[in-house]
Structures are given as structure tokens and as C-alpha cells.
Amino acid sequence: MMNKSKKESLLQAAKELFxxxxxxxxxxxxxxxxxxxALGLLTHHYGNKEKLFLACGLDVLEHFLKRLRQATSEADSGFDGVMRFCKAYLDFSIDRDSNWLVLVRCSPYSDMKTKTDRDIMDSMFSQVHQELERVIARGIEDGSLVTVDSKSTAQVIISLMVGANRTRVLTPYAMPSLYKDVLDFVARSIKA
Amino acid sequence: MMNKSKKESLLQAAKELFxxxxxxxxxxxxxxxxxxxALGLLTHHYGNKEKLFLACGLDVLEHFLKRLRQATSEADSGFDGVMRFCKAYLDFSIDRDSNWLVLVRCSPYSDMKTKTDRDIMDSMFSQVHQELERVIARGIEDGSLVTVDSKSTAQVIISLMVGANRTRVLTPYAMPSLYKDVLDFVARSIKA
Amino acid sequence: MMNKSKKESLLQAAKELFxxxxxxxxxxxxxxxxxxxALGLLTHHYGNKEKLFLACGLDVLEHFLKRLRQATSEADSGFDGVMRFCKAYLDFSIDRDSNWLVLVRCSPYSDMKTKTDRDIMDSMFSQVHQELERVIARGIEDGSLVTVDSKSTAQVIISLMVGANRTRVLTPYAMPSLYKDVLDFVARSIKA
Amino acid sequence: MMNKSKKESLLQAAKELFxxxxxxxxxxxxxxxxxxxALGLLTHHYGNKEKLFLACGLDVLEHFLKRLRQATSEADSGFDGVMRFCKAYLDFSIDRDSNWLVLVRCSPYSDMKTKTDRDIMDSMFSQVHQELERVIARGIEDGSLVTVDSKSTAQVIISLMVGANRTRVLTPYAMPSLYKDVLDFVARSIKA
DNA sequence: TATGAATGAGATTTCATTCAT
DNA sequence: AATGAATGAAATCTCATTCAT
Known part of the structure; x- marks a missing residue:
């Protein structure tokens, strides 16, 4: 059993702090x-603060994508896939070990000004959209969803995920039932 | 015809820059x-940076609320009121003169860490929620909406507004039809 | 009698230290x-280290030019002008109050890598050349000098000034008679 | 056919970069x-940065001296020796493969502050002076030069080499004919 | 001989805020 | 109300050098 390397310790500490x-x-x-x-190890391994920030975000995003893909893979219909996707999204965001907040601050939806290769984050994040588009397309095909454009509907649903998540993790006034209400809202809007 | 006072010039410049x-x-x-x-006028008039930031946000929020209230006041049903609310929300966010972005960065949904009397912003922002709750309640009463809890539904809808808006003004990949799609999505979900 | 301003103190200290x-x-x-x-006053007044360095060099250069011009203005022939120019150059370089060394380190002949607007220094320094070219041209006209190209001869003589000066102020082995020998060397080479 | 050893690669890279x-x-x-x-080989082989810098300078200086000595050895008079010395000096400084600039930055005429055993460089560089003194002495003896002090004249001529060379390799405004003009200037000054 | 992770002192620069005028 | 010089704490980043492997 190896100890964590110093490089890994650095990333972990950074994820928590960011x-x-x-x-x-x-x-x-x-x-x-x-x-x-040591202080200098940070630039030695990651170049600069921005790059470390990006590394943190991408690390969380990677785990996030894995979780979303697993969730949709277990679906037995397009509609079920969408609901599982949404549930997995929201669950991940309140998982204590997921370091979700880094991604909130680093994602394309963040209000931070980054000089960082924002492009890298953008293109990685687009895989989240693709995953949802896939299940929506399936749902239209199998008749479990209303007939809508899959790409634009994915964008609307993810917008709702983003907003609901921010309400929950950033504002002080989210209602306990918020995530459940969100799922109901989605279901009503897209169920065939 | 008075020129803008120096205090006002400061606020305007700050809104744009923030x-x-x-x-x-x-x-x-x-x-x-x-x-x-002069540099020194800033603290002279506004105390410190945080307070100025808050002043900027509140100034935008004030105009925002006015716009929302006017929109809902013109509604001829609860459902219509909700739709007008959403449209006004999204329109305001892309109005060139509204300085919307300050509010994005200053609102309870921002990922910034503020020491600011965040409470003030929170309580002011809650009026946005109240305005929506009001029209939802009306819609339930007048039968134009499905029967839902008005407070929690307002929170879901505003979550969607927040997310859609961020998709549009912060990310590089929003589809042109996004705002329209969002309105359709809401309508499908809550129309009686 | 005003005290020196802090900005001036800064420049003086910098000239000595550089x-x-x-x-x-x-x-x-x-x-x-x-x-x-205070530490921060440096960037407040001069922007950054490089700009301060340049300001120091230009300040010395300005005094240098004044001295050279005065020297040549007193000449009663072209040849005399050249000799006065050279003597003034060398004298200035060992004047304790001239802060000559800053200019050595900042001039176009320095081996330092500067990102600085080196152009500014270059164009200012070219006035030194012009001053010498003028007296050489006069000497050719009045017959006190051999017939040579004034511009290129100025470049040669200034090269000699540069080298002799560096020998004196930078190396440990300059002979006491160096400056005098240099003047003799020049006289032999150009006297009609 | 041996490849360059790692130690040699290091020296070569250092000469170019310095x-x-x-x-x-x-x-x-x-x-x-x-x-x-590997990074660590640097201190392993050369101790520290200053020592490496000195090693670079001395390496170039060694080749330089060899070239100067060869040049003077071919002279058929003292005057001819001086002219050959000067030509070899200037030629070497613009030889693409000589890595001359390291020596410029490392020589006793550099404006850099070095803690280095500057003495070593100084004493090695004095051999350049000695070489010139030798031919000047010969020229006085054989009557091809004016009667001057050989040591101090050598210092003047080398000052001119230093200055002319810096004009050429460091400033942006050297005239194409500079090196030729310098040789003429020297000849006029010392030819018997 | 060879490697490159690790260290930490130190340098430059930024900037909110103060304050004398 | 208005000005902008002055302050200094704090942040990021650099880099020669060490050292375990």
C-alpha cells in the first residue's frame, strides 16, 4: 500500500480548498x-495556480461523467434514462466526497474570470450534454418522451440542473424538497 | 440638464466593470x-469595495424587480403571469443597458466568496421569488395551472431561469433557441 | 527650500543602487x-522596475548630453571640439556625482537583457553621436581634421570612449594614464 | 564516432544560452x-551556476587566444602584427560558431555583477593584452610603429576593440563599415 | 554517472485603504 | 466634496541547489 504521492496530496488539498x-x-x-x-512543489508539478485549478475541475468532472454514464446505462427506457441522469447529477452534487464545489467554480457556468484554457473545460463539459442528448434521443425513439429536439431539450434540462444545484449549494434558502420537485417538474414536462 | 454627479459616475463605471x-x-x-x-472618492462615497459591489448589485436588482412586477401586472391569468414573468426575466438578462452581469456575479447564486452583508442581497432577491409565488398561487386558484405548491414551484422555475441565463451569458455554447425552448418547457410542465 | 519629494528620493536611491x-x-x-x-511607492510612481531603471538611465543621460554640448560649444576649431568632446565624455564618467554607472548598465552598449523600451534609450543616445558628428564635420570644413566620413568616424571615436571607459570603471587593471593615452591616440589619428 | 558526452552537451547548451x-x-x-x-547533472558536473558560467567564458576565451596568437605569428612586422591582431579580434567576434557573446557577458568589461572568481577571468584575459603588447614592442623595435609605451598603447587599442565590438554586437545602429573604419583609425594613429 | 522531485528563501507586483491637503 | 500620494501586507511565481533513488 503506497502512500499518496506529494503530487496527489497537492491535488486533493487543492480540490478541497478551491x-x-x-x-x-x-x-x-x-x-x-x-x-x-513545500510551496514550490505546486508550480513544479502544476505550472501555476490556474492550471492546478483546471486540473482540480477536470478531476471532479471525470468522476462526474463516470457516474452519469453508469446511471444512464442502467435505464430501461429513454424517459427512465433522463430521470436517472437527473437524479445522478443532483446526487453527485451533494455527495460529500465528490468535491463538487470545485467544479461549480470551474465549470463553464461559473462567473469567475479565468484566463485558463477555458476551452478544455468547455469541451470536456460538453460530454455531459452529449450523454443526456443520447438518452433523450432514445426516449423519442422508444416513445417514452414527447417529441422534442434532443439537443435543445438537453440544454434546457441541464440548465435546470445547474440552477437547482446552485440554489441548493450556494443559496441559503433552498427548500428541502427542491431536488424532488425538480425531478417532478422535468417528468411532467417531457413524459409522453 | 444636470450632468451626472461624480457619485453616480462612479456607480455606473463600477457596474460596467464589475x-x-x-x-x-x-x-x-x-x-x-x-x-x-479621483481615486479617493470611492471610499469617500461608498465606504469600501464590497459595499460598492453590493450597491451595484442592488441597483440592478431594483430595476429588475420593477420590470418583473410590471410584467406580471399585465397578466390576464395565473399561467399567463408565470409566462410573462419568465419572459421578462430572460429579456432583462440580455438587455444591453441592464448591467445584468453585475447581478449575476453578486446574486445569491454566484460562486464568489463575499464577506459582504450577503443577507441584504438575499432578502432583496427573495422578492423575486415572492413575485413568482404570487402569480403561481393565482394560477392555481384560477385553474390555469396544475395544482402544485406555489413556493417550491417558484423555486424550481427560478432555478431554471438561473441556469438558462447562465448558459446564455456565461457559456459559449448556448443554442439560439434556448430561451424559447425554456419557455416551452415551463409551459408544458405547469399548464393545467 | 523644499525637501526632495519622495518620488525624487526614490530616483536618487535607485540611481545609486543600480x-x-x-x-x-x-x-x-x-x-x-x-x-x-514605502515599498509600494515605487510602482505607484514608476510603474515597474524596468521603467524605473530606464528613468534612471535617461536622467543621467540628460545631464551627460548637457555637459557634452557645453564642452563642444567652447571649441575654437573642429579638432578642438573633438578633443573637448572626448575629454568631457571621459571626465563625466569619473565624476563622483554623475551616477555614470547606471548609464553604463542601461546604455545600448550594456550586455544586460532588457525588455524595456530599449528604443527610447537608443534614440536618446544617438544624440551623443550627433553631437560628435557635428564637430567632426566642422573640423573637416575648417581644415583642422583629416578628411574622413564624419558619421563613421564619430562611431569609431565613441567606440573608443565606450571601451576606454569600461576599462577604467569596470576592470581592475586600467593604467592611470589611460584616459590621457586615449586622447593622444585620437589626436594622432585625426589631426590634419 | 563518440557522441558528445553529457557533460559536453551541457557546456555547449550553456554557452549558447548564456x-x-x-x-x-x-x-x-x-x-x-x-x-x-537531467537537471541534476548540472551541479554534479559544474558545481554551481557561476562556475558553469565561468567555464563557458574560459572555453571561448581559450579559442579566442589561440586565434589571436595564430594571427600575430603570421606577421612580417610589428605594425602588421598589430593590424592582424585587431582584424582577428574583430573577426572572431562575428564568427557564428565562436559563441562570442558569452565572453562579452563574462569578460572583465561586462557590466554584470559576478561573485565569480572574477580573478581567474581577469588573469586569463590579461593574456590578450600581453599578446598585443608583444607585437607593439616588436613594432617599435623594427621601426614600423611610432614610439609609444607598448603596455598603455595595448590598453588603448583593446579598449577600441571592446567598444567597437559592443557597438557591433549589442547596439542596433552600427554602420556596416565600422570594423574597417576602426582598422583605418588604428593604422593612422600608430603607423610610423 | 544520472535523474527529477523536493525545498524554501526571496523577488516583484498588486491594490484596498488611509490621510494630508 | 475632491484629490492622488503614500502605505505595506499579501500573493504568485522563480529557481539554484539538495538529495534520495
């Missing part, structure tokens, strides 16, 4: 202290 | 340069 | 300590 | 990258 404190409030010192490594 | 560049990238120097006034 | 320690070894801290002002 | 970028801008990483060897 998520909790945001980009600006997270400093090199905080990260290296938390990871228990 | 919106365009974000909180961190917007500096006192940039603001005072753009406004064409 | 001259004595070189660009790299001169730090913001050393400069602000020596000038007795 | 010459092109200067001492400060040249980093261990750049050197090891360019040489295609």
Missing part, C-alpha cells in the same frame, strides 16, 4: 500547508 | 479612471 | 529602504 | 532542457 474557499481565497500557502508539502 | 471583469479584476484604479474622478 | 549593484542585485526593498519610503 | 539570454535569464532548466540531460 471548493470551500473559492479561487481567490485559496492561496499557495493554504494549499501547501494543507497538503503538507 | 460586470465585465468580475469582482477581483475590477480595481479602484480602473473604476476611478473609467469614471474620470 | 549603478553600484547592477540591475538584478538591486531590489525594491533596497531602493525603498535607502530612499526611506 | 550568450543569447544573458546570465540571469538563463536557468538550469533551460540549459538541461536544451542539452537534453
Amino acid at each position: 471548493g470551500e474557499c473559492g479561487y481567490v481565497e485559496t492561496t499557495f500557502k493554504k494549499i501547501s500547508d494543507k497538503a503538507g508539502v | 460586470g465585465e471583469c468580475g469582482y477581483v479584476e475590477t480595481t479602484f484604479k480602473k473604476i476611478s479612471d473609467k469614471a474620470g474622478v | 549603478g553600484e549593484c547592477g540591475y538584478v542585485e538591486t531590489t525594491f526593498k533596497k531602493i525603498s529602504d535607502k530612499a526611506g519610503v | 550568450g543569447e539570454c544573458g546570465y540571469v535569464e538563463t536557468t538550469f532548466k533551460k540549459i538541461s532542457d536544451k542539452a537534453g540531460v
Whole structure:
């Protein structure tokens, strides 16, 4: 059983801190202290703060995509796939171990100004859309969904996921039933 | 014909810069340069950066609320009111003169860390929710809407507004039909 | 009698330190300590280290040019003008109060890598050449000099000034008679 | 056919980089990258950066001296020797393969601050002077030169070489005929 | 000999805020 | 109300050098 490498410690500490404190409030010192490594190792391994931030976001996104794909793979109809997708999305966002907040702050929907190769994040994130488009297309084919454009409907549903998630994890006034209500809202709108 | 006062110039410049560049990238120097006034006037009039940021956000929010209220007041049914609310929300967000982006970065849905009296913004923003709850309640009463809980449905719909808006103004991949699709999506889900 | 302003103190301290320690070894801290002002005032007034360096060099260059022009203006022949020019050049370089070394490190003949608007320094320095070209041209006309091309001869003589000066102020082995020998060398080469 | 040893690759890369970028801008990483060897080999073989810099300079100086000595050895008079010396000096400085710039930045005439055993460089460089003194002495003896002090005249002529060379390789405004003009200037000044 | 991860002191630069005028 | 010089804490990033492998 190997210990985590210092590079990995750094990434883990960064994910937690970027998520909790945001980009600006997270400093090199905080990260290296938390990871228990030297300050300079950060640039040695990751180049600069922005690149580390991106690495954190992509790491979370990778796990996120895995979870979404697993969820849709278990669906027995297009409609079921959409619902599983939405549930998996929302569940992942409140999983304590997922470091979801980093992705919130780093995703294309964030209001942060990044000079970062935002393109990389954009193109990776588009896979989330593709996954949903796929199940919507299936649902239209198998008759479990109303007839809509799959691409634009995916964009609407993901917009709702984004907004609901932000309501829950960022605002102080989300109702306990929010995620359930959201699923009902989606179901009513697209069920055949 | 009075010229704008220096205090007002400052607020206007700040709204534009906070919106365009974000909180961190917007500096006192940039603001005072753009406004064409002395640096020191900023703290003199607004206390500190956070307070100015809040003032910008509240200023936009005020106009936003006015627009929403006018929209709902013209409705001839609850359902119509909801649709008018949503349309007004989305229209305002792409109005060139509304300085919407400041509010995006300052609202409870922002991923920024603020020490600011976030409470003030939260409580002001809750009026947006109340406005929507009101028309939903009316729609349930007048039979134009499905029977749902007005408070939680308002939260879902506003979540969708938030997400759709972010898709449009922050990401590079929003489809041209997004706002229209969103309205259709809402209508399908709640129309009686 | 006003005291020197903080901006002026900064420039004076910088001239001394850049001259004595070189660009790299001169730090913001050393400069602000020596000038007795706050660290941040440096960028406030001069933008950045490079610009301050340039300001130092140009300040010395300005005094240098004044001295050269005065020297040539007193000449009673072209040949005399050239000799006065050379003497003034060399004298200025060992004047304790001239902060000559900054200019050595900042001039077009320096081996430092500068991103600085080197162009500004180059074009200012070309005035030194022009001044010498003028007296050479006069000497050819009045018959006190051999017939040569004034522009290229100026370049040769200034090359000799540059080299002799570096020998004197940078190397440990300059002979005491160097400057005198240089003047003799020039006289032999160009006297009619 | 042996390949260059890693130690030699390192020296070659260092000569090019120190010459092109200067001492400060040249980093261990750049050197090891360019040489295609491990970072740690640098200190392993050369101790530290300063020592490597000196090694580079001395390597170039060695070739330089060889060239100068060959040039003077072919002279058929003292005057001819001086002219050959000067020509060889200037030619070497624009030989693409000589890595001359390292020596410019490392020589006693450089404006860099070095903690390096500057003494070593100084004493090696004095051999350049000695070589010129020798031919000047010969020229006085054989009557091909004016009667001057050989040591101090050597210093003047080398000053001119230094300055002319810097004009050519460091400034943007050297005239094409500069090196030729310099040789003429010297000839006029010392020919018997 | 060879590698490159690891260290941490130190440099430059930014900028909100203060304050004398 | 208005100005902008002045402050200094804090952040990011660099890089020679060390050292375990």
C-alpha cells in the first residue's frame, strides 16, 4: 500500500480548498500547508495556480461523467434514462466526497474570470450534454418522451440542473424538497 | 440638464466593470479612471469595495424587480403571469443597458466568496421569488395551472431561469433557441 | 527650500543602487529602504522596475548630453571640439556625482537583457553621436581634421570612449594614464 | 564516432544560452532542457551556476587566444602584427560558431555583477593584452610603429576593440563599415 | 554517472485603504 | 466634496541547489 504521492496530496488539498474557499481565497500557502508539502512543489508539478485549478475541475468532472454514464446505462427506457441522469447529477452534487464545489467554480457556468484554457473545460463539459442528448434521443425513439429536439431539450434540462444545484449549494434558502420537485417538474414536462 | 454627479459616475463605471471583469479584476484604479474622478472618492462615497459591489448589485436588482412586477401586472391569468414573468426575466438578462452581469456575479447564486452583508442581497432577491409565488398561487386558484405548491414551484422555475441565463451569458455554447425552448418547457410542465 | 519629494528620493536611491549593484542585485526593498519610503511607492510612481531603471538611465543621460554640448560649444576649431568632446565624455564618467554607472548598465552598449523600451534609450543616445558628428564635420570644413566620413568616424571615436571607459570603471587593471593615452591616440589619428 | 558526452552537451547548451539570454535569464532548466540531460547533472558536473558560467567564458576565451596568437605569428612586422591582431579580434567576434557573446557577458568589461572568481577571468584575459603588447614592442623595435609605451598603447587599442565590438554586437545602429573604419583609425594613429 | 522531485528563501507586483491637503 | 500620494501586507511565481533513488 503506497502512500499518496506529494503530487496527489497537492491535488486533493487543492480540490478541497478551491471548493470551500473559492479561487481567490485559496492561496499557495493554504494549499501547501494543507497538503503538507513545500510551496514550490505546486508550480513544479502544476505550472501555476490556474492550471492546478483546471486540473482540480477536470478531476471532479471525470468522476462526474463516470457516474452519469453508469446511471444512464442502467435505464430501461429513454424517459427512465433522463430521470436517472437527473437524479445522478443532483446526487453527485451533494455527495460529500465528490468535491463538487470545485467544479461549480470551474465549470463553464461559473462567473469567475479565468484566463485558463477555458476551452478544455468547455469541451470536456460538453460530454455531459452529449450523454443526456443520447438518452433523450432514445426516449423519442422508444416513445417514452414527447417529441422534442434532443439537443435543445438537453440544454434546457441541464440548465435546470445547474440552477437547482446552485440554489441548493450556494443559496441559503433552498427548500428541502427542491431536488424532488425538480425531478417532478422535468417528468411532467417531457413524459409522453 | 444636470450632468451626472461624480457619485453616480462612479456607480455606473463600477457596474460596467464589475460586470465585465468580475469582482477581483475590477480595481479602484480602473473604476476611478473609467469614471474620470479621483481615486479617493470611492471610499469617500461608498465606504469600501464590497459595499460598492453590493450597491451595484442592488441597483440592478431594483430595476429588475420593477420590470418583473410590471410584467406580471399585465397578466390576464395565473399561467399567463408565470409566462410573462419568465419572459421578462430572460429579456432583462440580455438587455444591453441592464448591467445584468453585475447581478449575476453578486446574486445569491454566484460562486464568489463575499464577506459582504450577503443577507441584504438575499432578502432583496427573495422578492423575486415572492413575485413568482404570487402569480403561481393565482394560477392555481384560477385553474390555469396544475395544482402544485406555489413556493417550491417558484423555486424550481427560478432555478431554471438561473441556469438558462447562465448558459446564455456565461457559456459559449448556448443554442439560439434556448430561451424559447425554456419557455416551452415551463409551459408544458405547469399548464393545467 | 523644499525637501526632495519622495518620488525624487526614490530616483536618487535607485540611481545609486543600480549603478553600484547592477540591475538584478538591486531590489525594491533596497531602493525603498535607502530612499526611506514605502515599498509600494515605487510602482505607484514608476510603474515597474524596468521603467524605473530606464528613468534612471535617461536622467543621467540628460545631464551627460548637457555637459557634452557645453564642452563642444567652447571649441575654437573642429579638432578642438573633438578633443573637448572626448575629454568631457571621459571626465563625466569619473565624476563622483554623475551616477555614470547606471548609464553604463542601461546604455545600448550594456550586455544586460532588457525588455524595456530599449528604443527610447537608443534614440536618446544617438544624440551623443550627433553631437560628435557635428564637430567632426566642422573640423573637416575648417581644415583642422583629416578628411574622413564624419558619421563613421564619430562611431569609431565613441567606440573608443565606450571601451576606454569600461576599462577604467569596470576592470581592475586600467593604467592611470589611460584616459590621457586615449586622447593622444585620437589626436594622432585625426589631426590634419 | 563518440557522441558528445553529457557533460559536453551541457557546456555547449550553456554557452549558447548564456550568450543569447544573458546570465540571469538563463536557468538550469533551460540549459538541461536544451542539452537534453537531467537537471541534476548540472551541479554534479559544474558545481554551481557561476562556475558553469565561468567555464563557458574560459572555453571561448581559450579559442579566442589561440586565434589571436595564430594571427600575430603570421606577421612580417610589428605594425602588421598589430593590424592582424585587431582584424582577428574583430573577426572572431562575428564568427557564428565562436559563441562570442558569452565572453562579452563574462569578460572583465561586462557590466554584470559576478561573485565569480572574477580573478581567474581577469588573469586569463590579461593574456590578450600581453599578446598585443608583444607585437607593439616588436613594432617599435623594427621601426614600423611610432614610439609609444607598448603596455598603455595595448590598453588603448583593446579598449577600441571592446567598444567597437559592443557597438557591433549589442547596439542596433552600427554602420556596416565600422570594423574597417576602426582598422583605418588604428593604422593612422600608430603607423610610423 | 544520472535523474527529477523536493525545498524554501526571496523577488516583484498588486491594490484596498488611509490621510494630508 | 475632491484629490492622488503614500502605505505595506499579501500573493504568485522563480529557481539554484539538495538529495534520495
